[in-house]
Amino acid sequence: MKKVVVSIVLAVLAIIILMTVRSLIPEFTDVTGDNVQSSEEVVVYSSRKEHLIKPLFDLYEQQSGVKISYLTDEAAPLMARLKAEGRNSPADIFMTVDAGNLWQAAEQGLLQAIDSEVLNSNVPAHLRDADNRWFGLSVRARTIVYSTERVKPEALSTYEALGDSQWQGRLCLRTSKKVYNQSLVATMMARLGEEKTAEVIKAWVNNLATPVFSDDTNLMEAIIAGQCDVGIVNTYYFGRLQDETPNIPLKLFWPNQQDRGVHINISGAGVVKNARHPKAAQQLLEWLSSEQAQEKFAGLNKEYPVNPQVTATEQVASWGQYKADDINVEVAGRLQVAAIMLMDRVGYK
Amino acid sequence: MTKIISETGFFDSQPELKSRKYFRLLISNGRLWVLLIFAMVVLPLLVLASSWLTIETEIWSHLYQTSLVELLKNTLVLIIGVGLGVSVLGVGLAWLTAICDFPGRRFFDWALMLPLAMPTYVLAFVSIGLFDFSGPVQSGIRSIFGSSDWFPEVRSTGGVISVMVLVLYPYVYMLARGAFMSQGPGLMETARILGAGPWSAFFKVSLPMARPAIAAGVALALMETLADFGAVSVFNYDTFTSAIYKAWYGFFNIDVAAQLASLLLLFALMALLTERMTRSRGHYHLARKKDQHRIRLVAWRAVAATLFSSLILAIAFVIPFIQLSIWLLQTGLRELDSRYLGLAWHSVQLALVAGTITLLFAVILAFSQRFYKERWLKFCVSMSTMGYALPGSVLAVGIMISFVWIDDRIAGVLQWFGISSSGPVLVGGTAALLLAYAVRFLAVAFGPVDTGLQTIKPSITSAARSLGATPADVVRRIIVPILTPGLLTAFLLVFVDVMKEMPATLLLRPFGWDTFAVRIYEMTSEGEWERAALPALSLILVGLIPVVILVRRSAH
Numbered sequence: 001m002k003k004v005v006v007s008i009v010l011a012v013l014a015i016i017i018l019m020t021v022r023s024l025i026p027e028f029t030d031v032t033g034d035n036v037q038s039s040e041e042v043v044v045y046s047s048r049k050e051h052l053i054k055p056l057f058d059l060y061e062q063q064s065g066v067k068i069s070y071l072t073d074e075a076a077p078l079m080a081r082l083k084a085e086g087r088n089s090p091a092d093i094f095m096t097v098d099a100g101n102l103w104q105a106a107e108q109g110l111l112q113a114i115d116s117e118v119l120n121s122n123v124p125a126h127l128r129d130a131d132n133r134w135f136g137l138s139v140r141a142r143t144i145v146y147s148t149e150r151v152k153p154e155a156l157s158t159y160e161a162l163g164d165s166q167w168q169g170r171l172c173l174r175t176s177k178k179v180y181n182q183s184l185v186a187t188m189m190a191r192l193g194e195e196k197t198a199e200v201i202k203a204w205v206n207n208l209a210t211p212v213f214s215d216d217t218n219l220m221e222a223i224i225a226g227q228c229d230v231g232i233v234n235t236y237y238f239g240r241l242q243d244e245t246p247n248i249p250l251k252l253f254w255p256n257q258q259d260r261g262v263h264i265n266i267s268g269a270g271v272v273k274n275a276r277h278p279k280a281a282q283q284l285l286e287w288l289s290s291e292q293a294q295e296k297f298a299g300l301n302k303e304y305p306v307n308p309q310v311t312a313t314e315q316v317a318s319w320g321q322y323k324a325d326d327i328n329v330e331v332a333g334r335l336q337v338a339a340i341m342l343m344d345r346v347g348y349k
Numbered sequence: 350m351t352k353i354i355s356e357t358g359f360f361d362s363q364p365e366l367k368s369r370k371y372f373r374l375l376i377s378n379g380r381l382w383v384l385l386i387f388a389m390v391v392l393p394l395l396v397l398a399s400s401w402l403t404i405e406t407e408i409w410s411h412l413y414q415t416s417l418v419e420l421l422k423n424t425l426v427l428i429i430g431v432g433l434g435v436s437v438l439g440v441g442l443a444w445l446t447a448i449c450d451f452p453g454r455r456f457f458d459w460a461l462m463l464p465l466a467m468p469t470y471v472l473a474f475v476s477i478g479l480f481d482f483s484g485p486v487q488s489g490i491r492s493i494f495g496s497s498d499w500f501p502e503v504r505s506t507g508g509v510i511s512v513m514v515l516v517l518y519p520y521v522y523m524l525a526r527g528a529f530m531s532q533g534p535g536l537m538e539t540a541r542i543l544g545a546g547p548w549s550a551f552f553k554v555s556l557p558m559a560r561p562a563i564a565a566g567v568a569l570a571l572m573e574t575l576a577d578f579g580a581v582s583v584f585n586y587d588t589f590t591s592a593i594y595k596a597w598y599g600f601f602n603i604d605v606a607a608q609l610a611s612l613l614l615l616f617a618l619m620a621l622l623t624e625r626m627t628r629s630r631g632h633y634h635l636a637r638k639k640d641q642h643r644i645r646l647v648a649w650r651a652v653a654a655t656l657f658s659s660l661i662l663a664i665a666f667v668i669p670f671i672q673l674s675i676w677l678l679q680t681g682l683r684e685l686d687s688r689y690l691g692l693a694w695h696s697v698q699l700a701l702v703a704g705t706i707t708l709l710f711a712v713i714l715a716f717s718q719r720f721y722k723e724r725w726l727k728f729c730v731s732m733s734t735m736g737y738a739l740p741g742s743v744l745a746v747g748i749m750i751s752f753v754w755i756d757d758r759i760a761g762v763l764q765w766f767g768i769s770s771s772g773p774v775l776v777g778g779t780a781a782l783l784l785a786y787a788v789r790f791l792a793v794a795f796g797p798v799d800t801g802l803q804t805i806k807p808s809i810t811s812a813a814r815s816l817g818a819t820p821a822d823v824v825r826r827i828i829v830p831i832l833t834p835g836l837l838t839a840f841l842l843v844f845v846d847v848m849k850e851m852p853a854t855l856l857l858r859p860f861g862w863d864t865f866a867v868r869i870y871e872m873t874s875e876g877e878w879e880r881a882a883l884p885a886l887s888l889i890l891v892g893l894i895p896v897v898i899l900v901r902r903s904a905h
Contacts, residue, residue: 013701020702026777026859043860049871050863072871073855076598080746081856084753088760090777104601175585177595210482211504214585215876218477225483237876340599344415349585 042280044070045078046095048267052301053095056293064287066280075101082110087274092281095269098179099136100186102268103333106133111270114282122289122307126328127266136266137288138297139304141324142184143262144253145238146230147223158256159188159263162230163203171207172219172228176343180234183332184263186339190331191260194342202346212349217241220250234265239302239315254322261323265332266306379717380726386710387729390736390788393747394614400607408605412592424589426506427513427581428571434514435570439521440563442658444551447529448537450643451654459897461658464665465519465842466892468849470579471869471885473512474878475669477503477583509584513574515665520573521566523838524800528559531804537644561803564624565796572738572792575617579851589613590740603746610743617738621731670889676882685883688863692884696864696891699779699854700847703786707843708836710787711794715802737792741852748785749856752776782857786847793846794839801835841895848892865891 046053050072057068071078075096082089082105094105105111111133119128119135127136144156155166162171174181188197209228213219216237223231235252242248254262269288271281287293294305299313311317445451446458464472480486480503487497501507532555540550556563578590589609597606646654710733718730736744752775759774775781805828813823851866858867868884 013705016698016701017705020698020779020783023859023862024778024780024783025774049875051871069860071858071860072867074598074742074874076601076603077742077746077852077856079601080603081749084750085776086753088753088756108601177582177585177591177599179598182599211502212585213504214583217876217878218481218483221483222481225488227482240877337600340595341411341415344411349587 040065040280041067041069042092042277042284043090044068044093044095044269044284045082045091045272046070046072046093046269047075047078047101048072048095048097055300056288056297059293059296060284060287064283066284068284075105079105079108079110082272083108089272089274090276091272092275092277093269093284094272095137095267097265097267098183098332099266099268099329100179100183100332100336102129102134102266102270103330104336105270106131107333110273112273112275112278114271114278114285116282116286118286119289122286122294122309124306124308126326127306128268129270129330130328134268134270135285135289136268136306136329137285138267138294138301139264139306139324140267140301141235141254141262141264141304141322142180142232143235143322144230144255145220145223145233145250146253147226148249148251150226150229153251153253156230156253156255158259159184159232160192160200161255162232163200163207167207167230169207169209170229171204172209172222172231173204173212173348174216174219174232175212175214176340176348178215179336180265181232182336182339182343183265183329184232185343186332186335187263187325187327189335189339189342190327191325194338198342198346201343201348205346205348224249235304235316235319236302238319242315252319254320256325257323260327261325264304264324264329266329267301267303268306379713379721380723382713383717383726383729383733386714386791387733389784390733390791392751393744393788394611394732394735396747396750397607397611397614397743400604400611403604404608405602405605408596408600408602412596412605416587416592420587420589420592423506423587424575427510427586427588428574430506430510431513431517431574432567432571434510435518435521436563436567438514438518438661439566439570440525440556440559442518442661443522443525443529444555445654445658447526448555448644449646449654451646451651453655453658457655457658457662460662460666461522462519462896463662463893464516465523465845466889466896467516467666467669468579468851468866468869468885468888469513469516469573469577470583470851470873471673471881471889472516472665472669473509473580473583474873474881475672476508476512478878479668479672480508504584506586509581509586512580512584513577515661516580517570517573518661518665520569520842521563524562524566524797525559527800527834527838528562529555532558562800565800568621568624569737569793569796571620572617575613575738576740578740578742593740593743597743606743607747610739614735614739618732618735621735670886673882673886673889676879677886680879680882682883689883689887692863692865692868693887693891695862696848696866696888699782699786699862699864700844702779703783703790703847704840704844706783707787707790707794708798708840710791711798711839712836714791714795715798718799719802734792734795736788737790739789741789741850742856744789745785745853745856748781748788748853749776752781752784776857778859779862782854782859782862785853785857786843786850789850789853790843790846793842797835797838797842798832801832801838805831837898841898844895845892848888 044053044057050070053070057070060066061068075098078094078096082091082094085091094110096102096105106129113132115132120132123135127139128134144159144162146153146156176182176185185197185201188200192200210222213222216233217240219231220233220238220241222228238250238252241250256262269285271278271285275281288297289307291307291310294307294310295313298305298310302313302316304312304316442461446454446461478484482497487500490497490500536558537550537555540554541547545553576590578594581588581591582594590613593606593609593613596602596609714730714733718727756775809827810823813827818826848864849866851870854864854866855870858864865884865888869881869888872878872881872884
């Protein structure tokens with residue numbers, strides 16, 4: 001009896017192993033790789049999450065007949081993979097969040113410049129690379145969130161003012177390891193200079209009510225629970241929490257309206273240097289920036305469309321109009337290392 | 350006492366030549382295989398080491414000036430804390446369930462292994478969700494007492510150590526339990542008859558004899574602690590691993606990341622060698638005793654044992670499981686779609702195949718270490734199990750780069766034959782991923798196989814031979830049966846670990862080969878913990894099956 005069971009188990013195992021053998025090496029669609037400029041397929045490496053891109057890819061596949069394959073991971077490992085694969089890379093498009101990541105990809109020579117009238121007119125100049133290697137596809141603001149129960153909006157003014165003594169023990173921040181904060185600090189450095197920025201960040205750290213959080217949602221929940229009163233978050237996290245609790249005792253505040261404006265960041269993409277299907281890749285990017293796709297692309301993640309012709313969803317619009325910082329987002333990439341070092345020096349973990 | 354010191358292995362009474370003959374029955378040329386496995390593991394490590402060719406002084410001096418000392422201190426604290434925690438918890442619980450008898454023992458015997466199915470990052474985010482200031486526990490306390498200020502800070506050193514201990518103690522528990530069970534209570538009785546008190550019998554006899562097994566378990570737990578990035582980043586606790594990721598994701602300097610990683614590896618190697626050296630005084634060969642005469646705990650001792658086991662099980666498994674289920678009910682089953690079947694299938698398929706391959710490698714290594722006396726060979730074996738101490742993504746990138754390099758060579762050879770390939774051969778299929786799993790989890794499989802092998806007395810095989818058994822008989826009727834529990838343990842541990850593995854899976858999976866761990870990543874990387882409940886629960890449930898098998902098997 002026991003022997004029978006053991007042999008059945010081993011047999012099943014053997015069958016599964018045999019079934020896997022086929023997948024050990026990839027299937028090759030086109031044999032030579034050159035000449036055959038098949039526009040039937042586009043391969044995307046994405047650090048934007050699957051549930052935010054798949055619905056659009058599905059739609060595009062339906063409309064155009066082009067097949068889209070994609071692989072999701074963090075930005076840095078995907079860049080390492082692109083670099084290692086070099087000329088043999090199957091990837092056509094690299095898609096990621098945060099301008100800093102896009103700038104890095106361009107800097108490492110992983111992206112190619114594309115000349116597209118459509119993209120140039122759909123994407124405002126400060127949300128794309130000056131050399132046309134990457135393009136923003138959606139916009140998010142990193143702004144102040146406050147408790148409507150314990151904070152009057154009149155008390156708030158700028159990011160810098162969160163370092164004032166009135167916020168002593170009332171401020172919550174996310175870790176400086178998150179690229180969103182690195183980009184925020186990088187643009188502050190570009191606008192205010194290194195010395196002033198260091199003072200501001202130091203004052204923030206002194207005002208912290210509790211050790212920094214590892215994500216924005218926990219941070220907002222801490223404000224609701226009363227651990228602190230103000231914080232800095234990306235708009236879409238607020239939107240998600242709002243979905244769960246419609247009468248949420250939190251509100252977004254748009255700082256620095258008298259000067260540079262609210263810090264914004266993008267998710268975006270570019271065509272990979274050694275893309276096998278550069279034309280098809282460009283067409284996909286153009287479609288993603290079009291009025292037809294933008295509402296959905298931004299809407300799925302409660303972000304702002306990058307295309308000025310398209311309006312944000314009702315919920316996103318309800319958070320109010322604001323003046324955004326129009327510094328080119330690439331500064332986030334250029335100053336990222338300096339920003340991290342600055343935060344390390346003043347003890348922002 | 351049953352301690353027998355052996356220098357040569359199974360067949361120390363036989364000349365060298367004959368022992369080779371047995372070995373050929375298992376693997377025709379062991380040295381060659383060891384070298385192959387060694388090369389596979391060392392290639393990615395060499396990729397990391399090659400980073401030292403360029404040294405970025407700016408980043409290094411920045412790290413040195415700002416955070417390096419603190420990171421080292423934090424890492425040391427974490428290692429010591431987790432090491433002590435898993436030892437005490439793992440050994441204590443193993444002692445209770447293997448030697449003693451108390452109400453509920455039969456249940457706890459297997460239930461205490463369940464936390465093994467819980468990925469560290471899942472327990473980390475569940476505990477923060479539950480116990481942080483805004484979580485239900487502290488909110489409840491505030492609504493009753495008005496203040497929860499006395500509640501210890503959850504996102505702290507103590508918090509991260511507790512989470513890691515709760516997830517990792519089963520490694521020690523399992524291996525120690527096996528060792529105690531094979532000692533049997535007879536050993537304790539002998540010690541007691543000779544005048545030792547219960548505590549001194551435990552500390553002077555049982556514990557030292559179980560030491561190789563305990564050490565193997567603690568080593569696994571500590572290597573996983575060193576490599577962990579999930580839990581420490583959820584807790585925002587800065588360790589050496591955080592510096593690696595800062596150098597890579599923040600400074601975009603993969604070289605500095607690789608340099609830091611190779612230093613980490615060096616620490617791990619040193620620790621491992623120290624452990625081996627202090628142990629090399631002799632092997633402990635244990636006789637399996639069948640008499641299941643247990644130490645019966647009565648009165649308050651019995652109550653305490655039951656309460657303690659329940660407490661550990663509750664906080665390490667039951668409560669997180671309930672929290673995940675609540676989240677699942679809150680988000681509804683909207684995440685559940687037809688793709689879940691595919692996710693489950695891919696997870697299981699990868700785990701089964703990787704388990705088989707890794708086990709095969711571990712057996713080859715363990716046997717070679719036993720049979721061949723060359724020092725270089727033993728060194729190769731030790732090095733081959735080092736992959737486990739590296740942070741997953743770093744190892745994954747090392748593996749990817751080395752596989753891409755091999756792919757280029759393959760393409761070159763193919764071209765030579767007039768075939769032009771259209772893309773990578775290894776990377777892009779499951780081959781790269783499966784090998785990556787093997788490299789990463791070789792240590793996990795090696796531990797149980799090696800400890801199993803050490804329990805085979807050389808005198809048993811000699812006796813069998815002198816009674817007329819052929820070498821094939823020895824393998825079939827002695828080695829295989831004694832080794833089977835160890836092999837099964839090794840296979841199932843790797844199975845569960847592969848299911849939980851995230852960074853290498855993300856980086857090296859072929860298009861469309863998403864697993865539960867990939868789904869968890871998709872949700873948690875943007876802080877949507879609640880939506881991760883479905884893949885996390887699925888992963889735990891599928892991971893439970895092997896854990897239950899493991900226990901039923903070893904409980905005999």
